[in-house]
Amino acid sequence: MDMDVLQLKQLFPGLESELYEEMAADATLRPVKAGDILLRVGQTIRSTMLIAEGVIKLYREDEDGNEFFIYHLTPGQACSLSFICSARSEKSEVLAKALTDGSVISIPPEKMDEWMGKYKSWYQFVLSSYRNRFESLLQTIDAIAFSTMDERLEFYLKRQVAQFGKVLNITHQEIAHDLNSSREVISRLLKKMESKGLLALHRNSIEWLQA
């Protein structure tokens, strides 16, 4: 499926108009379903991937298949790894899963190359993408290096609330997975936060009570 220029402009503001035209012509849009795996560890990456709709979760995997959540990708963002990997058909080092239904834009590697020399806005987009992902990684490192679980949980919930509203439809298990912890630990910490009046716990949902 092709994209139209208007959509592209909204998703990726600030690029040259000819670039939008080219993108509309050469990029393809692919719908994804919640739970779909977009990228496996070790899989060869053939094209650059941008997010149009939905939320993508990136994980790191160890030998035993443990998934360690590293960050989200949201509309308007790009999978940075796919920039360089696609250019050389290198292998993915992360696991990408769709959290919600959505759609991703694929750009053929030769276009990626061509635009890089042709459009300054494109190379700036690529670099700033990299920088943003880099920063996300650094924040992930900060979290595990400097913070305790309760701080991380609070930070996590606040971010979710900012994105989805005060009532979060999420299970303790899922939170535990995202924070690379275990369900029991999260349950206990949530209880503690409830007794402090920060939130109210319901089945399958958490209600945030603070500003």
Added chain:
Amino acid sequence: MDMDVLQLKQLFPGLESELYEEMAADATLRPVKAGDILLRVGQTIRSTMLIAEGVIKLYREDEDGNEFFIYHLTPGQACSLSFICSARSEKSEVLAKALTDGSVISIPPEKMDEWMGKYKSWYQFVLSSYRNRFESLLQTIDAIAFSTMDERLEFYLKRQVAQFGKVLNITHQEIAHDLNSSREVISRLLKKMESKGLLALHRNSIEWLQA
């Protein structure tokens, strides 16, 4: 101080010859001493930085000034953060310290920009730099997420041995700092490894006994 083309070719193989000429003309070489701080957190980055000699250590810092070691930069590598940050005069998010005496190459931001459009090899160098640093970060995350201290210590020592030879002139304190642990823990683990015959402990040095 200026650089000569031969030197540059050795350090950064595979670039276009005209690019080497330009680099020789526009880049400046700056000597650094062991312990020098090259980049502070929050400091504005004005130019792109490449490593010519010596080893640079990158740290992440928390509010209390705790340093968390993330990775090394060695000759031929580039400080990826400086690529994009210099373009926009953004602030550094990491702390860079010289571990040994050495020298770094500075490239003015306007050249960085110009070369990006002009030389394909340059933009590939920049992107693969990013990718490599990205990979280092992922490895750092792996280490803290999936490994215990003794595995990390063994991995660390092996890498040091590969780089500096079988006798490492290093104190337990320094190792602890690099692994973001404490001296006592490292001492204990080293003792355990010594009793397994993996290594021999001396004052201010560690002798690796295995292949």
Added chain:
DNA sequence: GTCTCTCTGTGATGCAAGTCACCGTTCAGC
């Protein structure tokens, strides 16, 4: 030689968090 500083070894203790075990509640599907 003595003094002092750094480096190293080691026990005791504390704590965050992962794991195990088990149970009650809720809810969808039959």
Added chain:
DNA sequence: GCTGAACGGTGACTTGCATCACAGAGAGAC
């Protein structure tokens, strides 16, 4: 309605690591 699965709560235990405290062993300065 019953049943099985998913969800949530909680106690008991283990573990990996940090911290504290202290002691002995080089090694350089004088």
